[in-house]
Amino acid sequence: MNKAEIRKGAMADRRGLTREAIAALNAALLTKFSTLDFKNIHTLHIFLPIVEKNEPDTFLLINWLRIHQPQIHILVPRADFSTALMTHHTFKGEEDLQKSIFNILEPMQEEQYTGKIDMVIVPLLAFDDRGYRVGYGKGFYDRFLEGQNCIKAGLCFFSSVGTIADTHVNDIRLDLCITPERIVYFSTQASSSSRIGQ
Template sequence: MTKSQLRIEYLAKRRQLTGDEYALLNNGLLKQFQQLDLTEVNTIHLFLPIIENNEPNTHLIRNSLKETQPHIKVVFPKTDFATLRMKSYADDTELIIEKNSYNIPEPVSGNEVGIYQIDMVILPMLVFDEQGYRVGYGKGFYDRFCAQCKPGIKFIGLSLFDAVKCIQDVNQYDVRMHACLTPTGNWDWNK
């Protein structure tokens, strides 16, 4: 299937999740995340979820990191729809988060963090394939962002659903993930 077809199908699947199903899937994602080796990670770029769209609840991951890995700095993206670029802001006492005009929670003020300080990027998606490519909402924010990151950075996806066989229209701008976490397991292409 193409990205467009998969986007339609998996947006519908997300909408159909009950509250209990959504909570169970998010608890599974948290358990998978907690098994990651973060020994060489100082800064994690973590997206903020649109809960109304049943996106993976990264607040659980944020809280887990604060409790178990307080030395790891968490940063959140702020999108610029005019340039299709993102900046990162530290999760600290200066951070103020509000929903933008697209209902995306993001920093409106805070301390900007340079892209080369980031060691791991947690990628949002609707679905991914067995080769390590993802389908997002279609603007390419994360592909552009990841292409600018330092060598050696880890791109880790979060998906409520398991992989599809193949995304038919992957192109040269699509960034391949190193791994993707699902509620029931971890796909690793970095072996």
């Protein structure tokens, strides 16, 4: 299937989830995430969830990190829809967040982080067996991740869709994807640097 077909199906699947199902899936994602080996992760970039789109609740992951891995520097993005680029900011707590005109939670503080990033938790609607992903089609994360020497970890409620037919040369592959059932690896970098229990 192509990206448009996959995107439409994945968004319908998300809309069909009950509140109870979403809570159970989020709990399972957190369980898998918590088995990561974080010893080489000093700075971690993570997206903030759009509740209205039934995205995975990354606040569960953030709160777990702040308790169990407090040495990790957590970054969250701010999107500029006029340029399709993002800036990156230290997470200072939920009190520092506000919704943009696009209904996306973003940090209010202006100071940007421009240093090294060791891991990025990447939003997606679906992913395939090769590590390619389908997002909302704006290209924010492909632009951000181009040239980044970091572990790129997807987060998805559902299993692989098989093969995305219309991948592009500029599409960035994931190193791994966390699902409620298992962790799927696509690169030796991910499996050796941040081995997760299956």
